Amino acid sequence: MTLSTIGFDADDTLWQNERFFRMTQDRFAELLSDHTEPGALQARLLEAERRNLGHYGFGIKGFVLSMIETAIEVTEERVPASVIAELIATGREMLRHPIELLPHARDAIEALAPHHRIVLITKGDLLDQERKLAQSGLGDLFDAVEIVSHKSPATYGTVFARHGDGPARAMMVGNSLRSDVIPALEAGGWGVFVPHPLTWELEHAVAPTDHARFRELPDLGALPDLVATLDG
Incomplete structure (x- = not known):
């Protein structure tokens, strides 16, 4: 699939x-x-x-x-x-504070956008997240933006149904095991962990390495090849 x-x-x-x-x-x-x-x-x-x-x-x-x-x-x-x-x-x-993009962020999204719906799913203060997205220069690359108060399996189920074909054919990519990866897996999607050295303590969790849909990448530069493998 x-x-x-x-x-x-x-x-x-x-x-x-x-x-x-x-x-x-x-x-x-x-x-x-x-x-x-x-x-x-x-x-x-x-x-x-x-x-x-x-x-x-x-x-x-x-x-x-x-x-x-x-x-x-x-x-x-x-x-x-x-x-x-x-x-x-x-x-x-x-x-x-000015926005500083992480390595490969733009390249990864641009590589995936022609063949996939690309959705920004973030939590936090609405005005601040909108400001950062506008300053990032990435806004036009997203098919949808969801700024949510909490990331749960239900959140991902709703978002991926609204902007796609449901979580079974969706992937969530992020640096937080607790918020980005584990609830996306529990919703039935793929969860891709891209570690950041300064991830907030409250976002830490044990990596679900035995889950068939869990993947960990060193950076976003490896994401297009992973997606190509799964799509292939």
């Missing part, structure tokens, strides 16, 4: 994203260095992010709110207003 639809994740699959979060976290640690050491601060921030996902969703705005909440907690509500102001400013800077 040949593939008809290929879905791509956006952040840290097509362009850099987590690197800017890590840079901001380093600055966060500097600002709170008088109150706690970096390792403990990172653990508290990650817990706040995990706790707040259901309230704020994914993206920079929720990240900034989690940093502010963590700053209030570790300083026992004594964090200076100047620190809060700088955290807000760093969030705005992240929202303005």
Whole structure:
């Protein structure tokens, strides 16, 4: 059964994203260095992010709110207003940061687009994801764009039915095992894992290496040949 639809994740699959979060976290640690050491601060921030996902969703705005909440907690509500102001400013800077495409992103999509429906499936803040897509220069290559609040088997089933022939003839490509690969496999599709060295901790999971439809590639440059093999 040949593939008809290929879905791509956006952040840290097509362009850099987590690197800017890590840079901001380093600055966060500097600002709170008088109150706690970096390792403990990172653990508290990650817990706040995990706790707040259901309230704020994914993206920079929720990240900034989690940093502010963590700053209030570790300083026992004594964090200076100047620190809060700088955290807000760093969030705005992240929202303005230029897009940097990852290697082979454009070439892979251009190679696959003539014979497959190409869909961007990403989660996060709507305005920020739209901004990044517009700045990436890749927007015209996609047949559809889906910005979702959560990536689940039901999400992929719906998206691949809407923009293709269902998940059985679809593939999802991304750097997150938890969000991009495993739920796509559970929906009945193919899941292709393209690791990124800075993938967010909350997106980690055990690779389903025994699944017949799981594949792992070193980068997007190998994707067209994999698709050709499966289509052949």
